[in-house]
Each structure stands twice: as structure tokens, then as C-alpha cells.
Amino acid sequence: MRLFKKKGKEVAYTRYSAAAASLSVWKEIVERLMTPEGRPEVLEDVMVLDASYANFSGIIAASFLAEFGAEVIKIEPPEGDPSRKMTPFGKNVKGVGIPFMVEGRNKRYMTLDLKNSEKDRKDFAKLAQKATVVIETFPAGEMDSWGIGYRQIVEKNPGLIYIAITPYGQYTEKAREFVNLPDSDITVQAGSGLAAQIGDPITEPEPYNWPLKAGMWMGWYVTGLSAALGGTMALVYRQSTGEGQMIDVASMDAYSSMTGFPASIGYTWENARPRIGVLDFILYPYGHWKCKDGYVAIAAPRDHDFRALIKILGMWGRTGEFESDWRYTSDRIPDILDQAMILHRAIEEKTMMYTSDELVKKALNYARKAARSKWRGGGVPIIMKVMTPDKTMENKQWEIRKSFKEVEDETVGKYVITSGFVKMSESPPQVKWVSCDIGKDNEYIRTKYLQQQ
Amino acid sequence: MEGYFSYTAELFDPSKVNEKPEVLKGIRVLDFTHVIFGPTVSRIMGNYGAEVIKLELPFYGDLWRPATYWGRYWKHSNPIWHFVTQNKYFVSVDLKRPEAQDLIYRMAKTSDVVVENFAPGTAEAWGVGYSSISKVNPNIIYLSCSTYGQYGPMRYFPGWDLLAQAASGVLSLNGYPGTDKYFKLPDYLGDFVPGNMGTLVVLMALYYRNKTGKGQYLDLSQTDSMMRSLPHFAYYSVTGETLGRTGHSDPAMIAASIFKTRDKKFLALACATERQFEGLCSAMGKEDLLRDRRFTDYLEGLKEENAEALRKIAADWVKSQDSGVIIKLANSKGFAAAEVVDDKMICYDSWRRERGSVILFNDEMYGEIALAGPSARLSKTPGRTKWLARPVGYHNRLVLKKFLGMSEEEIQELEKKKIIGTYDDKPGLKPPVYYNLDEDPIYNYGREVKEKK
Numbered sequence: 008m009r010l011f012k013k014k015g016k017e018v019a020y021t022r023y024s025a026a027a028a029s030l031s032v033w034k035e036i037v038e039r040l041m042t043p044e045g046r047p048e049v050l051e052d053v054m055v056l057d058a059s060y061a062n063f064s065g066i067i068a069a070s071f072l073a074e075f076g077a078e079v080i081k082i083e084p085p086e087g088d089p090s091r092k093m094t095p096f097g098k099n100v101k102g103v104g105i106p107f108m109v110e111g112r113n114k115r116y117m118t119l120d121l122k123n124s125e126k127d128r129k130d131f132a133k134l135a136q137k138a139t140v141v142i143e144t145f146p147a148g149e150m151d152s153w154g155i156g157y158r159q160i161v162e163k164n165p166g167l168i169y170i171a172i173t174p175y176g177q178y179t180e181k182a183r184e185f186v187n188l189p190d191s192d193i194t195v196q197a198g199s200g201l202a203a204q205i206g207d208p209i210t211e212p213e214p215y216n217w218p219l220k221a222g223m224w225m226g227w228y229v230t231g232l233s234a235a236l237g238g239t240m241a242l243v244y245r246q247s248t249g250e251g252q253m254i255d256v257a258s259m260d261a262y263s264s265m266t267g268f269p270a271s272i273g274y275t276w277e278n279a280r281p282r283i284g285v286l287d288f289i290l291y292p293y294g295h296w297k298c299k300d301g302y303v304a305i306a307a308p309r310d311h312d313f314r315a316l317i318k319i320l321g322m323w324g325r326t327g328e329f330e331s332d333w334r335y336t337s338d339r340i341p342d343i344l345d346q347a348m349i350l351h352r353a354i355e356e357k358t359m360m361y362t363s364d365e366l367v368k369k370a371l372n373y374a375r376k377a378a379r380s381k382w383r384g385g386g387v388p389i390i391m392k393v394m395t396p397d398k399t400m401e402n403k404q405w406e407i408r409k410s411f412k413e414v415e416d417e418t419v420g421k422y423v424i425t426s427g428f429v430k431m432s433e434s435p436p437q438v439k440w441v442s443c444d445i446g447k448d449n450e451y452i453r454t455k456y457l458q459q460q
Numbered sequence: 461m462e463g464y465f466s467y468t469a470e471l472f473d474p475s476k477v478n479e480k481p482e483v484l485k486g487i488r489v490l491d492f493t494h495v496i497f498g499p500t501v502s503r504i505m506g507n508y509g510a511e512v513i514k515l516e517l518p519f520y521g522d523l524w525r526p527a528t529y530w531g532r533y534w535k536h537s538n539p540i541w542h543f544v545t546q547n548k549y550f551v552s553v554d555l556k557r558p559e560a561q562d563l564i565y566r567m568a569k570t571s572d573v574v575v576e577n578f579a580p581g582t583a584e585a586w587g588v589g590y591s592s593i594s595k596v597n598p599n600i601i602y603l604s605c606s607t608y609g610q611y612g613p614m615r616y617f618p619g620w621d622l623l624a625q626a627a628s629g630v631l632s633l634n635g636y637p638g639t640d641k642y643f644k645l646p647d648y649l650g651d652f653v654p655g656n657m658g659t660l661v662v663l664m665a666l667y668y669r670n671k672t673g674k675g676q677y678l679d680l681s682q683t684d685s686m687m688r689s690l691p692h693f694a695y696y697s698v699t700g701e702t703l704g705r706t707g708h709s710d711p712a713m714i715a716a717s718i719f720k721t722r723d724k725k726f727l728a729l730a731c732a733t734e735r736q737f738e739g740l741c742s743a744m745g746k747e748d749l750l751r752d753r754r755f756t757d758y759l760e761g762l763k764e765e766n767a768e769a770l771r772k773i774a775a776d777w778v779k780s781q782d783s784g785v786i787i788k789l790a791n792s793k794g795f796a797a798a799e800v801v802d803d804k805m806i807c808y809d810s811w812r813r814e815r816g817s818v819i820l821f822n823d824e825m826y827g828e829i830a831l832a833g834p835s836a837r838l839s840k841t842p843g844r845t846k847w848l849a850r851p852v853g854y855h856n857r858l859v860l861k862k863f864l865g866m867s868e869e870e871i872q873e874l875e876k877k878k879i880i881g882t883y884d885d886k887p888g889l890k891p892p893v894y895y896n897l898d899e900d901p902i903y904n905y906g907r908e909v910k911e912k913k
Contacts, residue, residue, distance in 0.1 A: 223692070429679065
């Protein structure tokens, strides 16, 4: 017996020391994650020309590269990119719209009139010879017709990565036929499959049963992210081979290609999914409910999570009513919407009795106890307060992670943006400065790149 | 112009995709992920040629395997799972067992990237966290994905896409102003967007490692990722007002809304520039609006009451026209327009097939299915699909023998101890009933197989 005990202690000690060793490594890593300032930049050797025009997906793609240290030069006509004026309810600071201010991170601004000036196009061609990446959103073939498309630049700069963003892409009959159709976020949301999936079921009154849009520029964000991802993939290839390439992003692919669901469901169901309002196709409960002081999001989809939720809401075991009601004993696959809504309302009756903080605490307490109990089967009901963006900004979590940053531009003043969407121990993304004045860096760029050597 | 489109048609020819080189050939990814967020990171790497070894629990497999839309299976598998986990090697190891650690470390030694999305702390507790893996492979790139991040007071809170949407503020923004009607973003977009960002940051780390030889640790939170898409924080800090929900309309662009046409279709319209607004006015036959002081300046036209008035005019016009007519006018006059498309339209759209946005993929085990093509089309190193999802443990022998040089006896020993294993007899985990695994040379790698009849 004694031997057994001693052996047990030794094992415990070895485990403890291993844990302590990994804890010290861990502490060091977290300290590095928490102090991103002044660390090396991934793309310090990369120069990007962003010629996107009246299109935020190009601007967003350029932002991602700029955050990782690329020198991004935004090219716009002397009167400024129309994107500057796209802003909710026209709210602006000295003529600059808020989305443009948000994406003005680490960027240089140069004026070149690509549409009208032959001389400016020549300057662009010279810059493009030194560029690693060009981003543009003109109609397919327009840059080519000006003599500054991929075909022409690549002759002298074979390492060039050329990203073109348009609604229907650079090839196919459709692209040719709709070559002059402009791009916008709401048409991307509609034309790539997002809008069809948000909103109330067809049985509800108009206009709530219409397809709805996401309340942010999700179409353009997905497109811009896809472009940045494709561009970075090409940068990795260029790093080993020296070769560049052309990247064609069709914004009408944005949603359907990112999630992949529309194509595969359309094929296997031979039909389209309907809109199902606040429900989810796979998981139940998985949505938001009203409570005393606002709303909570609840996810308790696995059987033991669901039972845990029902218990913490006081619906299980007291009266026996819930267990014996056949309407609640289904498999919780919400394909019979009416039935799913009965359960939805039954849950809402209970959540209305508590504040969001009370509900969050109930769920956490249950999960903590369940993890230690051999009877509860580890049920984890997850409850989170539904935040509006202004409340998100007050959350301690993001303060500690430095997810928000107050920045200041000499023209438009101070404002808050998100920064460092990922934490990296060696080469994290950073916001070094924001700026937005038209032609602000004309001199800097001409001196750096356009003077005869 | 003609020359341009035949040039690009050749450059991006979808029939040549499989002949072209792969960017990430030779990169090995050790994939501890489950559900959608983490798996998307490695799936995209697999699309571009990385060797992705997906580790699952024996007999249970990934939680998401049986999670199908409305409980509908396709050939005993989950149709959307095929998109989410294509091109991977499916190895099934019981990570919690100390004997499994040796296997994991051997795999980690020859890997370039590790991706995990357990609840924070779990990977460390199981001895497969960064502190352990970086000991056997100091130059590893290790990405941890979670809902709120690896540090901060909320790090141990469990989460899904829904909770990230709630905590970031995204969930509160999709719906109607002045009502309590609002909706989450559909199809787990709170997983897919962060998942794509995950691939982006791993590529950045890879680029950095190619230059410096240094690996690193990456901490990606899906709430942080969703916050990156919101200009609402800056809007709040500048105006002191919350932006709230805006229904079918985009308050940042002129005449941007979803409307209903005469032929009962839903259509999105928008004008990104003053020029495009002229196009819309001319299409509507309302050139007088161009002299209307409320609309002559883009910023002025976005003011709430002006925008409302303009949307009313546009809605009346759209109601009187067929969708096809408006789309044609949009193309010729130059303003943005797109019909709301659903799953079926996306799956069967001829231009998406021609472009390769939707491909009919023929798989050896499952036969034909429609899959979404890559979000960005790379001319020299395009992404591609090689095989669909496989049953749990399908590649055990291939990976252990070919990559780790283990013998059949060693493998059988592991199988006996249940350290590795295959699938339980459940849909989503097992092969289709018509498929005989005994005849499959990959499943039986290094063993004799019966000839296929």
C-alpha cells in the first residue's frame, strides 16, 4: 500500500512540474501577445498600389495588407475616391465618411487621374513596375485598355500580383455582357446568396417576410477578405518562385463561395432553403431571446446542453408538465416551424423572468458543476448578453486585448477603431497611423519611387 | 476589348486548374479542429495543396459530422460537411490518452502548422498545446482559434458562432429599426469569416517564417474577427449616436435597398457615385431629380429624410418594372443592381458553372455533388478540390505508415488499445452503404485488398 501511495505522489509531482514548466512558457507567450507594439512586420518588403474606385472591397483588401506592414499607396483622382462619401446617413468629418476613416490605416495617399490623364497613367505604370501588388476594381478590361492592365505591367514586372475585383469576374460570357455593371455591398449581399437567408418566413406579413440585408457591409467584407487571402497566397508563391500572377475576384461569389452551402444544398435538395426567421436549420436552441433587460443569445444544441438549459430555466422536474408535453419531446430539428416556435415561446416566457446577467451566471454555474459531476453528463448551456456595438466597446475583455484603439488624424481628429484582430507572438498586425487627406503623400511617393536614378 | 476577354479566358481556364502548381505543396498541417471555424482554416490550406491531417476522436468523430440541415443526409453523409472538410487526411486518435501523445509529437515534428479550436486551456491540458509542441518543433506555426481569445477575463467562456455574433454586436444589427425583429447572420458566418481570417494569418506567419526561419503562436478570436467588419464603433465615437438596425436599406449608399419588382422578384439597387445616380435617374425617366437640391450632392442625399424620399421614388419605379428590364438598364446606364438569389439559382446558374464558382465534383466514394469553387481565382496556382470528406479514421493506415513509417503490427497494437480507431455505425461518420471499404486501397493502405469488381 505504501509503495502505491508513493508512486502516486511521484506521478503527481512529475505532472505538477510539467504543468509548471508549460505555465512559464505560456506566461511568456501571453506577455508577447499583449505587447504587439514595435514588433517586426511581415510585409515590410511589399509595396501595394490600391487603385480601387468607388468600391470598398478593394480598400478593405488593401487594409489587411497594410496592417501586416505593406506600404499601401491608395491611388485616387484629384477630386478623391467616391468611397470617401459612402457613409451612414451622410455622417462625415470634413467631407470624409466614417467607413473611409476606419479603413485609413497605415496608408499613403496619391492622386493620379487614371481615367483622363495619359501622363498620370504613365506614372502609374512606373509605380506598378516597382509594386508587388496592384488592386483595382474598374470594369474588366478597362485598365487593360488604358495600357496599365495585368497584361502590360507583367511584361516588365513578372513578379506582380494583380488583384481585380468586379461583380462577375474577368472571364465568361456573363462577365463580358455585364462588364459595365457597378459593384455595391447590397447587390453583393443579394447576388451572392446572403440576403435570401435572412428574414422572417414567407408566412409572416410584408415587408418582414422579404429577404433582408446584413446590417454591416458583409458583402464587401467577405469580398475584400477573399481578395486579401488570395493575394497573400500568391505572395507565398512569389516568395519561393519569384513569379506573380493575376487574381480574379467576382463579388457575386462572395457569400456562396465562402460558406459553400448554397451550391451543395441546392444540389442535394434540388431546391432552395426557405427563410426561417430567428430559427436555425441545424441547432436548437440556437438564437436570441428576450429577457428582463434586453436580449440574450442562447446556444444549447446538444441533448445534454438542452436538458441543462431547461433545468436552469426551471422548466424541468417541478410540475412534470414539460416532460409529459409531446410538443417538446421531438428531436428539435426545426423543420416543422410551428412546433419549433412553440418551444421558442415557452423558453421566452422563462427568460423574461431574469436579467441577462442572472441568466449568464446560471449557465456558467451549471457548466462548472456539470464538469465535475458524473451524473450531469457535462451539459454546457451557453448564454451571452446580446451587445450593441457601443456596449461591446465597454467590455473589459477587449480592453485587455487592446482590440479597440483610439486613433487621431490631423484633419479629422480622434476616433475609435478595431485594431489587431489577431494576436501573434512574433509579427502581429498593427495600426501605426491613420490618415485620409487627398494627395497627402504625393511628394513622398514621387521622391521615393518616381525620381530618375 | 475582345482581345482582353480571350486572354483572360485562357489565363483562368477552369479545365486547366488541375494541371497547375500548388502554392502550399509540401506544407503539412496538423489539424486538431472541429465544427466549422477551425476546420475552415485548414480546409483552405488544403485547397491550395497543403497536406492536412485532421485528427478526430475514434468512433465519435467531429461533432459536426452528423449536423445536417434539417436532419437531411446525403448518402449517409452530411452534404455541407463535404465542403467544410474536403482534401483532408482523416486520422482518428484519442488525444486524451498519454500513449497518443507520442504519436502526436511524431506528427508535429514534421509539420509546419498546427491549428486547434478547443476551449482555451484544453490543448495545453492534454499536452498538445503550444508549450509542448514548440518543444519538439521550435519553428512551428501554431494557431489557436476560440470565441473570445486565449487571455482576458472571458477566455474560459464557451462559445459558438452565435455567441461571437452576440458579443461583437453583429447580431443586434440585422433587422428592422424601431422593432424587436432582428436576426443572426445565417449559415454560421461567424465561423466562416474568422476561419478565412485564420488562413490569412497563418499565411502571414508562413511568409514571415520563410524570411526569418521563426515560427510563432497565433491567438485568433472569432469575436475580434467579427468586430473588424463594423464601422459602428467609429460611428459611435464620432457622432455619439448608435447606428442601430436599418432594415432592407444600406444607409451609406444612395438609393441602396432591396425592392420588390412587378414580376414579384426581389432586387437590390445602389448608386456608388453621383454618376451612377444620374444613370438611375435616367433609367427611371426622372432626370428632374438631378436638379433637386436634396439629391445633388452625394452626402446630402444620404441624410435620413432625403434618403427616405429617394427610396420611395425608387421603390415605386421598381414596382412598375420587371426585374430583367431593370438589370439590363443597370448595365447600360451604369448603376448597381442584382436579383436576390437562392440556393437553387446559385447551384444551377450557368455562368457560375462556366466560371468554376460552382463545380460538379466527381468523388470516388460519393459520386457527383455540386461544390462552391474558391472565393478568389488565382491564375497560376488556383485552389482545387481533390476529394470529399471521408469516414472517421479512413486515412489511419495511410498516414501512420506512409508519413510515420509505422508497421501493420504497431498499428494493430494501437487499434487493440483503442488509441486509434474508426467509426461508429452512424450517418455522418460511416461510409455510404453501397461502398465496400474492404476493397478500398487507401483505407487498407499497405495491406492486400480484394480486386474491385
